[in-house]
Amino acid sequence: MAREKVVLAYSGGLDTSVAVKWINETYGLDVVAYTCDLGQGQDIEAIRQKALRTGAVEAIAEDVRNLFVDFFAFPSLMAGALYEGKYPLATALGRPLIAQRMVKVARDTGAVAVAHGCTGKGNDQVRFDVTFQTLAPELRIIAPVREWKWTRSEELAYADKHGIEVEATKEKIFSTDQNLWGRSIEAGILEDPWVEPPPETFQWTADPRTAPDTPEEVTITFDRGRPVALNGQVVDGTPMIEELNRIAGRHGVGRIDHIENRLVGIKSREIYEAPAAIVLHEAHREIEFLTLSKDAMRFKTYVSQAYSDLIYNGLWFSALHQDLMAFVVSNQQYVSGDARVKLYKGHCQITGRRSDVSLYRHELATYEEGDQYDATAAQGFIKVHGLMQTTQARHQMLKGPSGGHRLELPTIIPPEAQR
Numbered sequence: 001m002a003r004e005k006v007v008l009a010y011s012g013g014l015d016t017s018v019a020v021k022w023i024n025e026t027y028g029l030d031v032v033a034y035t036c037d038l039g040q041g042q043d044i045e046a047i048r049q050k051a052l053r054t055g056a057v058e059a060i061a062e063d064v065r066n067l068f069v070d071f072f073a074f075p076s077l078m079a080g081a082l083y084e085g086k087y088p089l090a091t092a093l094g095r096p097l098i099a100q101r102m103v104k105v106a107r108d109t110g111a112v113a114v115a116h117g118c119t120g121k122g123n124d125q126v127r128f129d130v131t132f133q134t135l136a137p138e139l140r141i142i143a144p145v146r147e148w149k150w151t152r153s154e155e156l157a158y159a160d161k162h163g164i165e166v167e168a169t170k171e172k173i174f175s176t177d178q179n180l181w182g183r184s185i186e187a188g189i190l191e192d193p194w195v196e197p198p199p200e201t202f203q204w205t206a207d208p209r210t211a212p213d214t215p216e217e218v219t220i221t222f223d224r225g226r227p228v229a230l231n232g233q234v235v236d237g238t239p240m241i242e243e244l245n246r247i248a249g250r251h252g253v254g255r256i257d258h259i260e261n262r263l264v265g266i267k268s269r270e271i272y273e274a275p276a277a278i279v280l281h282e283a284h285r286e287i288e289f290l291t292l293s294k295d296a297m298r299f300k301t302y303v304s305q306a307y308s309d310l311i312y313n314g315l316w317f318s319a320l321h322q323d324l325m326a327f328v329v330s331n332q333q334y335v336s337g338d339a340r341v342k343l344y345k346g347h348c349q350i351t352g353r354r355s356d357v358s359l360y361r362h363e364l365a366t367y368e369e370g371d372q373y374d375a376t377a378a379q380g381f382i383k384v385h386g387l388m389q390t391t392q393a394r395h396q397m398l399k400g401p402s403g404g405h406r407l408e409l410p411t412i413i414p415p416e417a418q419r
Contacts, residue, residue: 090182208346
């Protein structure tokens, strides 16, 4: 009689390779290994073959880079989603897509459970579990690393005992994860927030101090909030991000050092490399400055924070996300134009912006010939604008309670101005 199946998110590393055999022994389930390409730079076919050698009864590998960019990364860019104003959410965006695809595989293969290699301390366990519970509450969730609580030495001993293929046997320097949108690095020496990240921390970005002495400019074209062209050439999202990662990375752009508030209640020191994401966010924001009204820009900041929190906290498949995205799509309908960006020794500087639907009008802004602004309207506007403040000052702030005795003005006003 065939055993029941579990779909395991399989990376090919020590944890998930050991998990294949451990799930067999502990739960009596056959493992279907699932691997996807999010742009992490790995040979997913080689990983698929390793899963089969490790004991998986079936192994599935698929390229989902375009899905990731079109339905996860670029929507987050349109929303201006930077967690705590810094992190472009690369890993956080990848998890709901992986979980969604695993649910599909589970249903296609008749699996009764899903499994992942997350620990019990990080955010990823939340992102996987909540997505599974939302999309397929009937599936059982297994988290071997969270359950077994082994040291790395104990894992290696288990692998050796069962003949499990392990490429690296020494202790890892850092814990890393990466996809097209960014690379995250944590643990090891980085756990001391006073320590400068050593050079080996970074793989995508040059040291800004030794980056090229000549700056390089790129022009990014947006259409309704989405980037559609690079340096005047229309290009799909995946190759655009790959090219921007290369260009900005060689100029040392995209390094982020962040003391981050994790969902589970602890602070952690996180290092990120996200050259393309940083450049695109800067360029996108600049087109918003040109094309959004003052009130729309300011309200968008609230939406951006809510949207980034939602992604970080693993609530991608929520009704609130649908509501926020409906606003974002409407908000971005006029966010179209070109942004020119200079890349130089770790810095990303906007040097020009233009849009056919810009709200910046030269004929209103100029002090030179051609000025069409009606300055005569300003005096009346100023009186109306300040009416409440001047009325309150005349009848309250500059007059004592019994009349005739002036109260001291608020301490924010220098004493000499109160005399």
